[in-house]
Amino acid sequence: MEGKRTWRDLWGRLARIPCVSRRIQTARQLLCFLLLALATGLYAPATSAAKEMGATGAAQGIVSEQDGASYRYVTVNPPTQPALTIVERIDMSDGRIDRWWYLRGSYVIPAIAYDGSAGGLSADGRTLALVNFSRTYPPPLTKVAILDTDLYLRHPRRPGQRRPQHAIRYLNLQGRFVFQAISPNGSKLYLRHYRRHDRGSRHDRRSDDFDLWVLDTGNGGLAPRPLTLSNSGRQLAGLPISGATSPDGRRAYALYDGDMHLPFLLVLDTVTGRVLRVDLPGLERLRNPFLLKLRLDSAGHHLAIYPRSSESGRVAPHTGSLLSVDVGKLMRWHKPTTATASDFLAFTTTPRLPGNLVERSGVIGRSLEGRPIRLRQYGDPRFRGRVLVFACIHGDECAGRSVAPLQGGCPEPDANVFVVSNLNPDGSAAASRLNSRGVDLNRNFPSRWRPRGQPGTPEYSGPRPFSEPETRLAARLVRSLRPRVTIWFHQIRRGGPFVRVWGSSAPAGRLFAHLAGMSFRFMHWPGGTGPNWQNHRYPGSAAYVVELPRGALSSGLAGRLNDALDRIGRWEAQVGED
Numbered sequence: 116m117e118g119k120r121t122w123r124d125l126w127g128r129l130a131r132i133p134c135v136s137r138r139i140q141t142a143r144q145l146l147c148f149l150l151l152a153l154a155t156g157l158y159a160p161a162t163s164a165a166k167e168m169g170a171t172g173a174a175q176g177i178v179s180e181q182d183g184a185s186y187r188y189v190t191v192n193p194p195t196q197p198a199l200t201i202v203e204r205i206d207m208s209d210g211r212i213d214r215w216w217y218l219r220g221s222y223v224i225p226a227i228a229y230d231g232s233a234g235g236l237s238a239d240g241r242t243l244a245l246v247n248f249s250r251t252y253p254p255p256l257t258k259v260a261i262l263d264t265d266l267y268l269r270h271p272r273r274p275g276q277r278r279p280q281h282a283i284r285y286l287n288l289q290g291r292f293v294f295q296a297i298s299p300n301g302s303k304l305y306l307r308h309y310r311r312h313d314r315g316s317r318h319d320r321r322s323d324d325f326d327l328w329v330l331d332t333g334n335g336g337l338a339p340r341p342l343t344l345s346n347s348g349r350q351l352a353g354l355p356i357s358g359a360t361s362p363d364g365r366r367a368y369a370l371y372d373g374d375m376h377l378p379f380l381l382v383l384d385t386v387t388g389r390v391l392r393v394d395l396p397g398l399e400r401l402r403n404p405f406l407l408k409l410r411l412d413s414a415g416h417h418l419a420i421y422p423r424s425s426e427s428g429r430v431a432p433h434t435g436s437l438l439s440v441d442v443g444k445l446m447r448w449h450k451p452t453t454a455t456a457s458d459f460l461a462f463t464t465t466p467r468l469p470g471n472l473v474e475r476s477g478v479i480g481r482s483l484e485g486r487p488i489r490l491r492q493y494g495d496p497r498f499r500g501r502v503l504v505f506a507c508i509h510g511d512e513c514a515g516r517s518v519a520p521l522q523g524g525c526p527e528p529d530a531n532v533f534v535v536s537n538l539n540p541d542g543s544a545a546a547s548r549l550n551s552r553g554v555d556l557n558r559n560f561p562s563r564w565r566p567r568g569q570p571g572t573p574e575y576s577g578p579r580p581f582s583e584p585e586t587r588l589a590a591r592l593v594r595s596l597r598p599r600v601t602i603w604f605h606q607i608r609r610g611g612p613f614v615r616v617w618g619s620s621a622p623a624g625r626l627f628a629h630l631a632g633m634s635f636r637f638m639h640w641p642g643g644t645g646p647n648w649q650n651h652r653y654p655g656s657a658a659y660v661v662e663l664p665r666g667a668l669s670s671g672l673a674g675r676l677n678d679a680l681d682r683i684g685r686w687e688a689q690v691g692e693d
Contacts (some may be wrong), residue, residue, distance in 0.1 A: 177224055177233040178207070181240030181264075186213060188236060188243055188264075192221050202243070202262060214267045216282055221248040222260050225294035227358030228369060229405060230423075234294055238364025241265055242301025242332065246294055257292040259304070260285055261332045286335040295327060296360070296367035298385040304330040305367070305383060308341070323374055324352045329388060342390050349392060351381070357408050361415040366442065368411065368418055370395075372404045380418075380440070395420075395438065407437070414485075418442050439591070460595060463492040463533070474526065479535075480588040483551045486540035488588060493520050493684070494530035500687035503598035504534040504680065505589065508556050508605070508645065510542020510549065514663045515604025517673055520681040530684030533596060538585050548573060550583055557603075559586045562651045563642035576643050586645075593649060599687045601658040602627070602680070603645055606665055612672065616659040618650050623657035630679035631672075633661075 176189035185207040192200050200218040205211065222245040227234040235244040247258035266282035292306040307325045326341035344351070353371035356378070360367050367383040378398045382391040398404060398420070406423045419439045462477035475496070478487040502520075507513035520532045537543055541551035549555055553570035554577040561580035568575035581587050593601065600623055613634040616624030621637060628635040640647035649658035661676075668676070 176205075177236045177243075179236050179240035184208065186240070188224065190223050190245065192223075192248075200245070202245070204264065214264070216262060216267060218245070218260055218262075218283060219285075220258065220260075222246065222258075223248050227294070227296075227360075227367075228355035230357045230408060232358035232409070234358065234360065235297060237297050237301035238299040238362075239301070242297065244294065244297055244301075244304055244332070255289075257288040257290060257306075258285065259288065259292075259330070261301075284332075284335070286330070286332075288330070288337070292328070295369070296383050296385050297364070299364035302332055303385065303388075304332055305342075305385065305388075306330055323354055324350055326351070327383070327390060342388055344392050345389050346391050351392070353379070356405050357420075359409040359411040359418065361411065361442075362413070363415070366415070368409060368442075370407060370409050370420065375404070378404050378407075382442075393440070398437065411442075416442060416481075460490070463490070464496045479592065480584070482539070482541045483584055484541045486544070488538060488540065488585070489536055490592070491519075491534045491536065493526040493532045493534070495528055496531055498529070498531035500531060501596050501598040502530070502532045502680070502684045502687050503593065503596055503601045504532065505538055505601070505603045505645070506534060507537040507543065508539055508589075508603060510539045510545065510547050512548070512604075512606035512663075513537060513543055514606055514666070514668050515661070517668055518604065518676045518680060520684045521677055522681055527681045527685050530681065530687075532680065532684040533592075533598070535589070535592070538589055549575065550585060552577075552583065554583050556583060556586050556589075557605075557645055558641070558643040559583050560590070560643050560645050560648035562644075562648040563640075565642055567643075580643070589645060590648070593653070597653070597656070599656055600683060601646070601649055601656065603658070603660045605660055605662050607662045608665060610664070612661070612663050614659060614661055617646075619654060620646070620650060620657040620659045624659035627659070627661070627679055627683060630682055631661075631675045633675075 176187045178185060178187045187205045187207055189203050189205065190200055191203065192198070197219070198221045200220060200222040202216045202218065202222075203212050204214040206213040224233055225235045225244065225246045226232060235246075236242070241264050243262040243264055245260040245262060247260075249258075261284045263282045288306075291309050293309070295305040295307050297304055306328050308328055309323060309325045328341050329338040330336070331338075351371075353373045353375075356370045356372055358367070358369045365384060365386050367385055369381045369383075371379050371381060373379050378395045378401075380393040380395060382393060383389075398407070401407070408421045408423050410419050410421060411417070412419075417439055420437050422437060460479065463475050474491045474493050476489055476491045479490045480488045482488060504515075504518070506515035506518060516536050519534065520526055520530060526532075539550055539556055542549055542556075545551070549571065553572075553575055555568075555574050558564075558567065558574050558576040559580060559582060564576060564580040566576055566578075577583060581590065611634065612631075613636050614624045614628035614631075615636050615638050617638060617640050625635050627633075640650070646658040646660060649656065663672075
């Protein structure tokens with residue numbers, strides 16, 4: 116024990132000598148960094164595998180495409196005094212550390228929202244904004260570090276080489292600022308400034324009011340005044356639930372809880388500074404809005420809100436969206452705006468006018484290759500007894516497109532019939548049964564789904580249920596309309612036309628066969644088909660298949676089908692109202 120005390124006392128005395136103390140701390144930092152580099156090298160395969168997963172939070176880093184290469188930026192905070200942060204840029208092709216930087220203090224890659232949506236990296240990949248992690252709340256000072264990823268040398272490598280510009284600039288802001296977005300070239304930061312921080316107090320129930328400020332990363336100065344909403348005079352308040360950014364970095368989206376009253380979507384143009392608020396009245400009834408997730412498609416055209424599981428926190432693979440918005444329309448709004456789950460069907464509810472007496476039509480989605488998928492509505496949209504028709508799901512079986520609920524060219528006014536002319540436009544363009552990824556859409560629904568075939572084979576079911584955008588769109592349409600009857604048109608290679616049904620859909624299918632003068636067959640559904648999924652998912656409704664002969668329809672058969680569809684639409688509308 117005496118020996119241990121002697122060495123401990125000697126070590127303490129040496130540590131109190133200034134020059135020795137500095138060398139001890141430097142040695143600790145170098146040791147931590149070497150251990151970190153070694154660990155990163157040993158686990159390079161795991162880092163490379165993360166390329167397929169993508170970044171979901173600040174702790175996991177953020178990924179960028181720059182100069183034809185893919186990089187992941189991560190921050191590491193070794194337990195040193197004074198605090199130190201190491202920023203690493205990892206080459207996603209081989210998992211090796213490509214560059215690294217040191218920062219004084221504890222900094223992290225900022226998260227846009229509470230779901231960990233990572234931000235801070237400009238779209239061109241050349242500017243990374245980091246925020247200081249403070250143990251005090253609220254922080255008296257907001258510290259921001261701006262990292263130029265093109266500069267990574269602290270000192271010249273060769274004699275006579277001029278000392279390069281330092282890669283890191285430190286900015287300090289008085290007050291509580293939180294990261295919101297960054298412009299595509301990194302010249303502007305958008306920050307939330309909360310005026311209060313006592314949410315839920317007895318004296319102030321609206322304690323999360325905030326403003327949006329613009330920070331110039333070049334000179335470190337804030338704009339003279341905060342941004343104002345372009346389409347509303349309402350106050351911004353609440354906590355961010357989830358966030359998303361367009362591929363070009365110009366549009367930043369964030370879902371807010373609205374102080375647990377009315378959730379809203381905040382839309383920000385990071386180039387012009389225009390801000391929009393889109394209220395979401397359909398979501399205020401959710402018990403926990405923080406179990407929501409924003410998702411933006413790879414082209415940046417459609418934004419959807421999905422529910423997450425309370426256990427895993429992830430979006431279930433077969434869960435449909437609660438709401439979907441065409442982002443191309445967002446920036447054209449100039450007045451207080453709301454969005455609901457039926458926005459993509461809004462055109463079907465317009466009143467009957469001279470210009471749309473026959474039908475109301477619009478694009479409700481796009482195929483894998485971007486071709487439009489249209490929906491037509493016939494009759495009176497006020498009736499609840501809806502009939503839905505999928506005229507073509509296999510690209511080479513589209514004779515059903517000539518069928519419409521018309522009598523003498525006019526729709527039955529006492530009906531409400533929706534027709535998807537072609538759910539598989541890519542297959543039709545290629546004269547193929549399959550979609551552009553070689554999947555049979557009518558084997559891609561979840562009910563009794565099982566993997567079958569290979570890509571390009573006639574009944575390839577896809578890698579998983581609902582893996583294709585066309586089947587997800589069909590399911591979303593069924594969920595939104597809740598039709599009483601759904602008719603799927605197909606074509607057979609030989610034989611005459613007939614109606615195919617199973618289970619509780621038999622009475623409705625038998626009636627249609629009688630009206631159209633067709634035979635009727637009671638047959639099991641194959642696994643993964645649309646009617647199979649509907650019969651299990653919505654047992655109170657009917658879904659059946661009408662098999663047509665190959666080639667173009669004869670005028671007599673087309674007329675009988677039109678008449679049957681017209682009468683089914685009228686009867687179901689009357690039953691729905693009762």
